[in-house]
Amino acid sequence: METVKIFELSKEYLEHLRESIAEENVSFIRESMEGAKKADIAAILDELNMEEALFVLRTLDPGYSADILIELDEDPQYKVIKAMEPSELATLIDHMESDDAVDILNQLVVKDREAVISQLEQKEKSLHIIELLRYDEDSAGGLMAKEFIKANLNWTVVQTIEEIRRQAENVDKIYSIYVVDNKEKLIGRVALKKIILASSETRIGDLYEDNIISVPTYMEGEEVAEIMRKYDLEAVPVVNVKNKLVGRITVDDILDLIREQAEEDIQAMTGITDDVEESDSVYRLSRARLPWLLIGIVGGLMGAGFIGFFEEGLSAVTALAFFIPLITATGGNVGIQSSTLVVQSLANKSVFEDSLLKRFIKVLLVAVLNGLVLAAFVLATVVFMYGQDIQFAFVVAIALFSVVLLASFMGTLTPIVLDKIGINPAVASGPFITTANDLLGLAVYFTVATLLLNL
Amino acid sequence: METVKIFELSKEYLEHLRESIAEENVSFIRESMEGAKKADIAAILDELNMEEALFVLRTLDPGYSADILIELDEDPQYKVIKAMEPSELATLIDHMESDDAVDILNQLVVKDREAVISQLEQKEKSLHIIELLRYDEDSAGGLMAKEFIKANLNWTVVQTIEEIRRQAENVDKIYSIYVVDNKEKLIGRVALKKIILASSETRIGDLYEDNIISVPTYMEGEEVAEIMRKYDLEAVPVVNVKNKLVGRITVDDILDLIREQAEEDIQAMTGITDDVEESDSVYRLSRARLPWLLIGIVGGLMGAGFIGFFEEGLSAVTALAFFIPLITATGGNVGIQSSTLVVQSLANKSVFEDSLLKRFIKVLLVAVLNGLVLAAFVLATVVFMYGQDIQFAFVVAIALFSVVLLASFMGTLTPIVLDKIGINPAVASGPFITTANDLLGLAVYFTVATLLLNL
Known part of the structure; x- marks a missing residue:
């Protein structure tokens, strides 16, 4: 293992990859990319043209391709999405968390968007996506994902672990279990650490912390970022006006948001009106x-x-x-x-x-x-x-x-x-x-x- | 519970607090601050003068005061630290994670710093602090904490849970268990989620992910931030030149770093040479x-x-x-x-x-x-x-x-x-x-x- 194990990004590899795509050498593509981080593969696909990138995404396992598609730069991502068949895009979206799925779908016109949603395999996910599409992209509602673990106040630790097991596939990062009452209102959280150390029959009601910070769906992304920074949060639950738990925002999305914001602020100060990069046209x-x-x-x-x-x-x-x-x-x-x-x-x-x-x-x-x-x-x-x-x-x-x-x-x-x-x-x-x-x-x-x- | 439950910050409260400090009304201070978030208390103490802030910190429980001290703004923090007796500061530092302890100690001259370290109760913590003081403040070594959970490749899940129990007090946020070989070299990680779902006798060696990203102690903070953003990490292990696991950087420190960086960049662009705020002298x-x-x-x-x-x-x-x-x-x-x-x-x-x-x-x-x-x-x-x-x-x-x-x-x-x-x-x-x-x-x-x- 190297100190920072990242995929070997080089012009030589890029050339080799281009040739393999031209020759439809599927096994070279699969083998050379195996185990590489999605962000690194995305950085390579950003350099390819649309047809080449699409070929690579079709070659890899859909779960992996879904992760890579999310990480692509704005322009290549848009081109690839536009070029995909609804059914093909639906397969990838089936492998995404709901917030990422919505970011992708927001780039399509309403008609195409509905065509994709109608072909999703998981009924629950399509309902989640339809809900999230309602929110403004820059609000807490637009940033949140529907994937998180919640437990009822009256559950025991064992029941909660069962719920974690049931959701383990869908929820990539679990930091805390959010605790709700019988009306689904958010009343607290339990750190995962506490679940591990508690005995199986302990009631969640005896374990949770009620002094929890949550944000409303309508809060602006920038304000959410400031709250997460100020209170050292790796994730924050999102509630609706009735204090019902409706989603969760994780810090990785906030890091992206903060970087974009900082770049835009500096560009605005120098009178650059659109979010451009040196590599744009x-x-x-x-x-x-x-x-x-x-x-x-x-x-x-x-x-x-x-x-x-x-x-x-x-x-x-x-x-x-x-x-x-x-x-x-x-x-x-x-x-x-x-x-x-x-x-x-x-x-x-x-x-x-x-x-x-x-x-x-x-x-x-x-x-x-x-x-x-x-x-x-x-x-x-x-x-x-x-x-x-x-x-x-x-x-x-x-x-x-x-x-x-x-x-x-x-x-x-x-x-x-x-x-x-x-x-x-x-x-x-x-x-x-x-x-x-x-x-x-x-x-x-x-x-x-x-x-x-x-x- | 309010949607965003934060301490009620108001000028009226501030006035009331000032009076209570003057009257040494300890019970009002303790009761009104109970359960409030440390960042909110810190925001209030930033408004008080040094004697008043010191009085509040001495009134509250040392573990709580330690958290608040870390969150104070640069100037009031420095003033309070300078005013404290070495033994008093040592008591607070005993309640801090090592990276925060080092941030505080770095503000003292060497003589005072050693006086504090010599009075720390925990031998292990003082060794950790002495190690961390060696690193440049802006490097990965300067940002990392010595508090994290590591497990040997050959341990079982039960043994690992025992280690988590032993360290639960010291390590505030646990996201992953870092896996090391017999030479203490970092070879992978296990998400906490996996520990919960695995059966007790499973070997860590059969559970861990080897495709892990780590950073060397000498890497610059800004680069660490970019790696955590790019790869969506909530924490990153830090290794020395021999790939031995020596620390961990969590995303909350990175959020602070990114904000400071963005402000400094904009100030530099406009020809402001020092990191100043409108509220400075x-x-x-x-x-x-x-x-x-x-x-x-x-x-x-x-x-x-x-x-x-x-x-x-x-x-x-x-x-x-x-x-x-x-x-x-x-x-x-x-x-x-x-x-x-x-x-x-x-x-x-x-x-x-x-x-x-x-x-x-x-x-x-x-x-x-x-x-x-x-x-x-x-x-x-x-x-x-x-x-x-x-x-x-x-x-x-x-x-x-x-x-x-x-x-x-x-x-x-x-x-x-x-x-x-x-x-x-x-x-x-x-x-x-x-x-x-x-x-x-x-x-x-x-x-x-x-x-x-x-x-």
């Missing part, structure tokens, strides 16, 4: 980037119009133009720093928030401190290195100081306002703040110049 | 933000010097100044978008990377496409809305197109180069790219202007 990449670039361009053109108002003053003091980039860049940098801190504190909301006034006083203090340091540095440089007269240097320094102050407020206020009116502050803060601060910086700069230099 | 916030603001200022001053070279041309055609913000902003926006995509693809490295040449051709195509759209838009606006002559409009449009191309390459190349020379590309990409692209944009703009307008 030129057209998709271009389309995801253009909207915010265009908004930046409109901002730049407005800035040009704005500077145009001061054409006379600019002709009189050409040096004013030299420091335009200094002013706009600093405004942008300060603004994005401020908005980032606010967006992060909005994401980690606490009941004990400081009041708005207290927060703004702090923003003001940080801005004054940084603004003074930067303005002093610029004042000295403009006089001593660039040999400008002191009055002109003061114009630049005062403008810079004002821009630091204003950009701090803009950067702080924008996400708070966006959050209040229900827009994701991370999405709109980044490029919006930069563009707005460019304009703000120019306005301050030329106003200060006009006033102090009597232009 | 003015001084700390200011200090974390100044370095990159200063670098931006130096860039702006260099830009000023640069534009100064073209003073004559600028006097001749004042309108050139109008479009400076347009050029620098677009350069910055394009650069940060490009670098973000590269940084994310570097973070999700695949063996099947496209060659550098292929990636650059793609970058070129996206840049040409976006550059043409933006340049055409600007050309039309400058002529029709701003009434500039067509030759001047072409200068702006051509400069803009060139800037989009160059910024795309800069944005793509910089993180790749940084990664190659071993610098975290996320840290240096953001503010560096923006500043460098401002300068690049100015150079292109004035060069194109000089050539086309014969300045």
